[in-house]
Amino acid sequence: MSDQPYIVSARKYRPATFSSVVGQRNLAETLRNAVSTGRVAQAYLFCGPRGVGKTSCARIFAKALNCTNPTTDGEACGECASCRAVDLGNSFNLLELDAASNNSVNDIRDIMDQVNVPPQDGRYRVFIIDEVHMLSTQAFNAFLKTLEEPPKNVVFILATTEKHKILPTILSRCQVYDFKRITVDDIVEHLKYVASREGISADERALGVIAQKADGAMRDALSIFDQVAASCMGNITYDGTIANLNVLDHECYFGLTEAFGAGDVAAALLIYNGVRDKGFDSLFFLNGLASHIRNLMVAADPRTIGLLEVSRSLAQRYVAQASSFPAQWYYRTLDILNECEVNYRMAANKQLAVELALMKTSMLRQNSESVAETPVPPSSTTPTPTPPRPSAPASVARPAVSAQPVVPSSRPRTPRAATPRLSAPGLTTIRLSGEDKKDKKEEGDRNVDDSHPDNGNPLTKDVPVSDERLAEAWQQFIASHPEQKIVITTMRTTMPSRSGDGEYSLSVANAGQKAQFDAIMPELLEFIRSRIGNRNFTLRVGLQEVDSSHRRLTQREFLTKVVTDNPVLSELLTYLDASFV
Numbered sequence: 368m369s370d371q372p373y374i375v376s377a378r379k380y381r382p383a384t385f386s387s388v389v390g391q392r393n394l395a396e397t398l399r400n401a402v403s404t405g406r407v408a409q410a411y412l413f414c415g416p417r418g419v420g421k422t423s424c425a426r427i428f429a430k431a432l433n434c435t436n437p438t439t440d441g442e443a444c445g446e447c448a449s450c451r452a453v454d455l456g457n458s459f460n461l462l463e464l465d466a467a468s469n470n471s472v473n474d475i476r477d478i479m480d481q482v483n484v485p486p487q488d489g490r491y492r493v494f495i496i497d498e499v500h501m502l503s504t505q506a507f508n509a510f511l512k513t514l515e516e517p518p519k520n521v522v523f524i525l526a527t528t529e530k531h532k533i534l535p536t537i538l539s540r541c542q543v544y545d546f547k548r549i550t551v552d553d554i555v556e557h558l559k560y561v562a563s564r565e566g567i568s569a570d571e572r573a574l575g576v577i578a579q580k581a582d583g584a585m586r587d588a589l590s591i592f593d594q595v596a597a598s599c600m601g602n603i604t605y606d607g608t609i610a611n612l613n614v615l616d617h618e619c620y621f622g623l624t625e626a627f628g629a630g631d632v633a634a635a636l637l638i639y640n641g642v643r644d645k646g647f648d649s650l651f652f653l654n655g656l657a658s659h660i661r662n663l664m665v666a667a668d669p670r671t672i673g674l675l676e677v678s679r680s681l682a683q684r685y686v687a688q689a690s691s692f693p694a695q696w697y698y699r700t701l702d703i704l705n706e707c708e709v710n711y712r713m714a715a716n717k718q719l720a721v722e723l724a725l726m727k728t729s730m731l732r733q734n735s736e737s738v739a740e741t742p743v744p745p746s747s748t749t750p751t752p753t754p755p756r757p758s759a760p761a762s763v764a765r766p767a768v769s770a771q772p773v774v775p776s777s778r779p780r781t782p783r784a785a786t787p788r789l790s791a792p793g794l795t796t797i798r799l800s801g802e803d804k805k806d807k808k809e810e811g812d813r814n815v816d817d818s819h820p821d822n823g824n825p826l827t828k829d830v831p832v833s834d835e836r837l838a839e840a841w842q843q844f845i846a847s848h849p850e851q852k853i854v855i856t857t858m859r860t861t862m863p864s865r866s867g868d869g870e871y872s873l874s875v876a877n878a879g880q881k882a883q884f885d886a887i888m889p890e891l892l893e894f895i896r897s898r899i900g901n902r903n904f905t906l907r908v909g910l911q912e913v914d915s916s917h918r919r920l921t922q923r924e925f926l927t928k929v930v931t932d933n934p935v936l937s938e939l940l941t942y943l944d945a946s947f948v
């Protein structure tokens with residue numbers, strides 16, 4: 368290594384030209400054009416998260432504006448007296464104020480006194496005010512006076528991470544530039560460049576981990592890079608990076624998802640156990656798993672694939688794994704994980720809470736696949752109907768599984784999942800890795816499974832629909848769909864009435880409400896069917912008879928009408944989480 372003093376990478380590789388700015392191409396282009404065409408505004412506002420290059424761009428812009436020999440495309444030459452003065456930090460034409468630490472009215476007055484001094488041998492005096500939202504109100508007002516009538520040849524560049532705190536009077540006087548978070552790919556590319564310049568070998572997957580940890584901020588990425596490079600002794604490996612940054616290996620989540628797909632409960636539990644052995648917090652693990660599932664979900668649809676914020680190589684793996692699951696699976700899995708996270712803090716046995724969520728998720732796929740893809744076998748496995756139970760014990764976990772066939776995935780099934788073992792009637796097939804354990808466990812499983820008839824087992828006969836169970840499912844849907852304001856407001860005030868075997872109907876007051884119901888009907892049916900354990904439950908929504916207004920309304924109907932006729936009232940009820948009935 369050289370005997371040069373050590374300079375942190377974030378400083379050493381701070382961009383010095385527009386073309387070396389990472390991840391803000393369009394914006395840098397516009398600024399460069401301003402320099403080359405000479406169309407320079409008097410005030411600029413650079414907004415965006417920390418570490419994305421706002422101050423760097425401001426300095427590059429200031430330097431280019433004063434360069435005596437700029438290139439034709441608007442870059443500073445880097446060699447003239449002005450450029451050198453800016454590089455050395457002693458340019459008379461560039462003044463910087465960090466409003467985070469100098470936010471008093473006197474600080475700003477000092478700066479404003481300078482405003483009237485004409486530029487020395489350059490063309491512009493540039494004032495960069497960083498974290499401008501931190502200025503005190505008085506300081507802001509003092510500054511505003513200058514901004515209203517700035518002297519010629521003065522350019523203000525204001526930077527802020529909190530655009531919403533900037534007064535409209537300031538905003539309206541500035542050309543506003545919104546800096547984006549830098550993408551993982553752009554960060555990885557830049558880190559590769561830095562690594563090569565520093566003579567450090569780096570695994571691209573490791574750089575991907577660093578980039579993700581940096582969350583869109585190049586400055587953070589470079590700091591993390593330095594930290595990892597130091598601990599890895601100049602050879603940045605994936606394992607070394609994972610260990611150093613204390614992040615969970617992606618492999619763990621990919622492996623877990625594979626176990627879910629195969630219905631392999633044991634494998635899922637073992638992976639979780641391994642995570643705990645490494646000392647990771649369970650909540651951290653749950654969060655990571657939920658983001659993994661979320662990533663798979665957006666990777667599954669070409670329209671949302673752009674929402675993946677991972678490196679290109681990792682994105683390909685997401686796409687590959689995503690194709691193995693139907694869309695419904697993602698919603699249900701996220702639902703289970705979310706529920707687990709919500710209840711986590713209250714859980715007396717946190718490990719069990721997480722394990723339960725993993726079991727439920729492992730069983731999801733198998734249940735839905737066996738419904739969709741296993742023909743119901745003849746007599747030998749004809750199930751004994753499970754008697755309806757008015758109230759299943761609330762404490763027993765209820766897998767959020769629908770008995771509805773789920774559209775089978777297009778991917779060829781794995782051999783394991785393709786041949787689900789048919790278990791005794793009334794049993795959910797839980798695959799343990801040692802199949803011999805299975806038989807020993809069956810007695811115990813039966814006891815558990817019999818206690819919740821709504822487990823969605825394909826081989827169990829439908830549970831007859833009872834008004835009680837329907838009412839329960841109805842309330843659960845209301846509670847779990849607060850975003851469906853109009854529908855749940857109507858649902859709160861009315862209940863479907865039985866019109867046949869498993870057939871129910873509901874009358875709503877107007878076409879708007881009906882349309883809202885129609886829109887969520889597949890989801891609503893799915894939800895209710897799974898909760899009540901009846902695949903044939905149907906619900907028809909019709910409009911109330913026109914002349915129904917002439918007859919005397921029951922009290923409930925009257926209140927329903929009042930609520931539905933008054934959207935404000937209905938919103939108020941939703942807001943208060945209240946209802947009349």
Ligand SMILES: [Zn+2]
Nearest residue numbers: 434444447450
């Ligand atoms: Zn120059």
